Amino acid sequence: xxxxxxxxxxxxxxxxxxxxxxxxxxxxxxxxxxxxxxxxxxxxxxxxxxxxxxxxxxxxxxxxxxxxxxxxxxxxxxxxxxxxxxxxxxxxxxxxxxxxxxxxxxxxxxxxxxxxxxxxxxxxxxxxxxxxxxxxxxxxxxxxxxxxxxxxxxxxxxxx
Amino acid sequence: xxxxxxxxxxxxxxxxxxxxxxxxxxxxxxxxxxxxxxxxxxxxxxxxxxxxxxxxxxxxxxxxxxxxxxxxxxxxxxxxxxxxxxxxxxxxxxxxxxxxxxxxxxxxxxxxxxxxxxxxxxxxxxxxxxxxxxxxxxxxxxxxxxxxxxxxxxxxxxxxxxxxxxxxxxx
Numbered sequence: 001x002x003x004x005x006x007x008x009x010x011x012x013x014x015x016x017x018x019x020x021x022x023x024x025x026x027x028x029x030x031x032x033x034x035x036x037x038x039x040x041x042x043x044x045x046x047x048x049x050x051x052x053x054x055x056x057x058x059x060x061x062x063x064x065x066x067x068x069x070x071x072x073x074x075x076x077x078x079x080x081x082x083x084x085x086x087x088x089x090x091x092x093x094x095x096x097x098x099x100x101x102x103x104x105x106x107x108x109x110x111x112x113x114x115x116x117x118x119x120x121x122x123x124x125x126x127x128x129x130x131x132x133x134x135x136x137x138x139x140x141x142x143x144x145x146x147x148x149x150x151x152x153x154x155x156x157x158x159x160x
Numbered sequence: 161x162x163x164x165x166x167x168x169x170x171x172x173x174x175x176x177x178x179x180x181x182x183x184x185x186x187x188x189x190x191x192x193x194x195x196x197x198x199x200x201x202x203x204x205x206x207x208x209x210x211x212x213x214x215x216x217x218x219x220x221x222x223x224x225x226x227x228x229x230x231x232x233x234x235x236x237x238x239x240x241x242x243x244x245x246x247x248x249x250x251x252x253x254x255x256x257x258x259x260x261x262x263x264x265x266x267x268x269x270x271x272x273x274x275x276x277x278x279x280x281x282x283x284x285x286x287x288x289x290x291x292x293x294x295x296x297x298x299x300x301x302x303x304x305x306x307x308x309x310x311x312x313x314x315x316x317x318x319x320x321x322x323x324x325x326x327x328x329x330x331x
Binding site for chain 2 (some may be wrong): 109144147
């Protein structure tokens with residue numbers, strides 16, 4: 001990750017404590033008794049400081065969530081990436097309609113003719129087709145389904 | 161209900177208690193010194209049982225890890241480019257592995273083309289603090305792909321419209 005780290009001179013200001021907590025908690029919490037105390041011990045901080053910093057990062061939406069990250073495939077569910085092409089004047093109203101589906105886990109606007117990209121996660125693999133059909137009928141626009149056919153790498157970590 | 165059609169050979173079957181645990185924590189793990197005890201109280205189970213179930217689910221891969229999900233924009237990674245490539249089918253598996261190994265690629269997948277409209281079959285996510293940085297990394301991918309690649313583009317994200325993570329229905 002050295003290329004990323006180098007270029008981070010323009011990162012938002014974080015205190016040393018925040019930096020330590022941000023970097024450490026993106027990797028897994030140890031599954032032990034008093035896990036926050038274990039992390040605090042690793043970082044040479046008080047447990048209370050770890051908990052308070054974590055709560056503050058969540059309140060400020062620097063972290064969007066702290067908890068178990070589920071693997072939909074391993075849970076036997078369906079997972080796919082899908083894209084739509086939405087005219088500018090309809091973008092906000094279609095966004096609301098698409099986001100209203102609880103199966104839509106992430107949704108990004110992107111600079112391309114296909115300007116809406118979202119991840120669908122369902123409890124059963126067969127549900128994907130049904131949800132896509134429901135989104136098409138709710139919005140009136142086609143959905144391009146792009147499920148992964150091969151996974152080469154997943155490693156999401158943003159050092160600050 | 162969960163149907164075991166996952167990619168792994170030894171699919172873990174969630175029991176109703178695992179399901180309750182997932183429902184209780186999908187918006188977050190309790191931020192208290194003893195989160196397992198807090199969950200145990202909620203579900204009427206001993207803390208040890210809760211912890212053991214989490215360990216089991218993580219070993220089975222149902223849970224990748226218990227961790228923070230950052231808003232990468234707010235961490236300064238304001239530019240995320242989904243780089244997409246039209247790679248020859250006979251080269252895709254080999255090239256996909258090589259692209260996936262680049263240190264700045266966070267996700268790398270082969271996905272289906274939608275011809276004639278969408279001819280890109282390799283997706284590599286690249287994050288950076290500037291557009292130029294993402295473009296520079298994309299050109300490194302281009303060099304690596306060489307003549308196995310017949311076209312590419314970068315889809316920069318301009319807004320997060322939703323980010324809730326994977327959820328189970330509360331049914």
